[in-house]
Amino acid sequence: MLTALAIRDVVLIEALDLEFGPGLGTLTGETGAGKSILLDALGLALGVRADSGLVRNGADQAVVTASFDLPADHPAHILLAENGLDGEPGEPLVIRRIVKADGGSRAAINGQPAPAATLRELGAMLIEIHGQHDDRGLLNPRGHRALLDAFGRIDTRPAADAFRTWRDAQTALVTAREDLDAAARDREWLDHAVAELDAFAPEPGEEATLAGERSDMQKGAKLAEDLTAVGAHLDGSEGAFAQLRQAARRLDRIGAEHPLLADALAALDRAIIEAGEAEDRLAAAGNALSFDPARLETVEARLFDLRALARKHRVEPDGLAALRDELSARLNRIEAGEGGIAALEKQAAAARATYAAAAEALTTARTAAAARLDAAVAGELTPLKLDAARFKTVVDAQDEGGWSAAGRDRVEFEISTNPGAPFASLMKIASGGELSRFILALKVALAEEGGAATMIFDEIDRGVGGAVASAIGERLSRLAKKAQLLVVTHSPQVAARGDSHWLIAKSHDGLVTRTGVRPLDSDERREEIARMLSGAEITQEARAQAARLLEVV
Template identity: 40%
Template sequence: MLTHLSLKQFAVVSAAELTFGPGLTVISGETGAGKSLLVDALGLLSGLRADSGVVRHGAQRAELVADFSLDDAPLALAWLRENELDQTDEDSDEGVRPPEAACQIRRVIRADGGSRTWINGRPVTLAQLTQLTAYLVEIHGQHEHQALLSKPSQLALLDAYGRTDAQRSVVVGAAQAWNALLRERDTLSAAGDVTDRIAWLEHQHGELERETLDPESIAKLQSDHRRQGHASDLIAACESAFAQLGGDDGPSLSRSLQQVRGELQRVSAHEPRLLEVDGMLDNAAIQLDEALAQLDRVRSDLDLDPSAFETLERRLGRIHELARKHRVAPEQLAGQRDAIAAELETLRGAGERLLKLDTEIDAAREAWRAAAATLGAARRKAAESLSASTTALIAELGMGGGRFDIAIEPQDGDRPDPNGSERVEFLVAANPGQPARALRKVASGGELSRISLAIEVAALGLDAVPTMVFDEVDSGIGGGVAEIVGQKLRALGAKRQVLCVTHLPQVAAQGHGHYRVSKAANEGVTQSAVASLDAKQREEELARMLGGVELTREARAAAKRLLSDVV
């Protein structure tokens, strides 16, 4: 849902700040005041190309900012997370945690025609902006960028209306399974004759199999090699240490320690604290004995054996040679051996697998056809219902005799498509006796806007986009039809956030919120201003829309009556 819109130096608007809530928000104002500029701003924030003409005269750049709450836009939030553009703690001021589901879009358009765009403070391309805002805003009006003019959006709306999620999921899964099998067959076919490859891999695998390559064994081999290589130094060090600590010939630390203990024990009767020292030396003697025992064991394990060293040298050399050959670390050779074994297994069964794949691909295609047929039947049923409902609403909206149809056309080709086996096209006949034409070719902007409104109301706002914008939806109508248009917009506002630019009081009276756009000349320069209206100001604005420049008592009474009649 759109929560805030900021405009600076945009066209005839110097600065404007608008806050939006749920339901229907109407925007009114005198002709030429710039009501549709708000729609144009949202269009630019949705990815439309911009030119320097949107920059206010005399300014260097125009700046547009829109804030959205994403509580009702899970697809937009998922897109932001996938593209790493979602809000994080780093995006907020120090000590202020950002909202869990919010998004800010900012676009700056320079007077030289260039522009830059940011999503949550990070620069993005127009393509990325368009992708995101397709999940946030639909604009229905007199411009080509309406979402409902695209066939993919029409198909998505029909699927939402028909609640075909389950059937479509089966079709998507069947198409993905077919594609995966096709890729596997292409990979195996591209390999061609694999006899030489198999022979080469078998030779490599045999070399690796002859060695013990698990990381623990390699680590032990390296340790044994180092120990054997330094055996003479180790033996000398152990014998020297043993002689100094407890040797029988000459002085040693063990005998010195025993002498010290004996001397202290003879005089300890005169100083009891020496008994504590003796206890400490006793513990030291125990540790010394354990150290001597360990030294003896280490020395016993050491042996100068040139042949053993050569054997270790050869084994380690083969390991390093294999590692260089396969361009991996020695510890990764076991993984390389297993990967070669897996490839061998695949290649040995390639011919047999290819024969099976043809059968599996045909079966997967048939599974997709069956799933697509089920989805197609659900779509045709939904199309019939949506066409009837929309046609009835078109008549209510002042286009009596008009007709809305949904053409479902088979898709060319036999390649499984995750979207199903058909394409849809929304068709409209605006007047009796006219042939139905594609919705995107309807000439009248007002008719197009009303038809879009009828479709959305008939579909009960079931498409996933949370914010819908209608520009001049009431063009060319009046009286009772205008009141019906307002009621339909308000009903749609119960399902989605709706923004509507209007010049009819019957429509404006239905809004949950109301903005008025006005213009004035300041030092010869025309400027537009946007103001939020309270209850009294709304009554005055409706009276102006009813009676013109002069606000009569009758106009005010009629305005009050319009507001009181809103359900």
């Protein structure tokens, strides 16, 4: 619901702050008072294309701020979240639009910059504006199917689920056919590649293992002479190890003669132990770095062949095993042949049949709902002085190219305004007054499911009076029980139906002309309705008639 509208420097409006409540709000005033300026200002907040001509003469910029209270389940919350904009359920939604006099504009939603496209999408969720030349909302055939589904409380989820299943089955079939065709073209190469990889039998991690072993053996070849020389120094009767033991035995015989000799003997024992460990580690190193020319040749040949095979297939050496599995799978698909394709074709056909049945059920439900909607709209036409007109909801099943998750139907509202005249799209109606009343009839018929929480009707009563104007007022009042309505009207019968009433008027101070809007109390409201009844000179009879109109409602 629209709760507040603040306007600064828009055409003739210098500064205006309005607050709105639920129900039916009416806006009246003399012709040329500036009602269209008010709607233009609101349009800016809803994402209408910015026009620097709307900036008041002498001002640098025009600013419009609109505030809304939305229920927690309003789809606007989802849109805000998808666009990374703050907006908590229960908190006011504030839209601000600035238009500069030298061109350009910017917008903010809850204080955060937002592109005009997001503003337009959000505005369409918040307010519907119905006027004589409006080409959105009910006039747009693209939205008629959803409106009919809402009216008929039609559940489209089974068809949507069936459509996704069918689409997935078709995708799997197309992919399998493409894979089979591509694989069949490469059959000879695949046979050779798989045989080659099977014969070579590459293993993951094999390159690192072979490279490490090759490196160790190459080091062993280089270090073999040094290791042998070191071993000769340690081993044998003349080696360092034997000399240490002999020295220790001699020292052991005389060690008791002096404490320092005992210390020297302990040191020699430690040296013998360390030398033994060194001897063991040299032996282990020798084994690790053992050099076998035949083994080195084998390892190098395997390593070089592995790398060459990887280059041939343009993969890393560790990817050869996975490549073998992939190519084998492609061969298996070829060998499975038409059997696998036939199974997928059967699945796709079954999924299509399931979707077709769900879509047929939707068509049946929509056809029944269309008949109920046609009857409901027909019941609204005669009181609105459209008794010669006829309305119908066209439900056409499309060919397969037009099928979607929403079913196979094209839905469009059509009318015939004169007996014998062919039915045509709502957008082709010539008379603006007829169009406005048709929109009202439709909105009343659809009221149980509704649309945006706020609706604005711009001069829906143009060109009618008396009983028709009363019927329009009664239907607007009924519709306002389901949503917030703001109506720009010239009809006293409609104005009297309002739960609240604002007067739009121009004022002059000799230099500047301004447009203002102010709420009317009960006395002022009666006087304004009397003016609408009598014209320039308000008579007592007009005041009495205004009072009677207000009493009726």
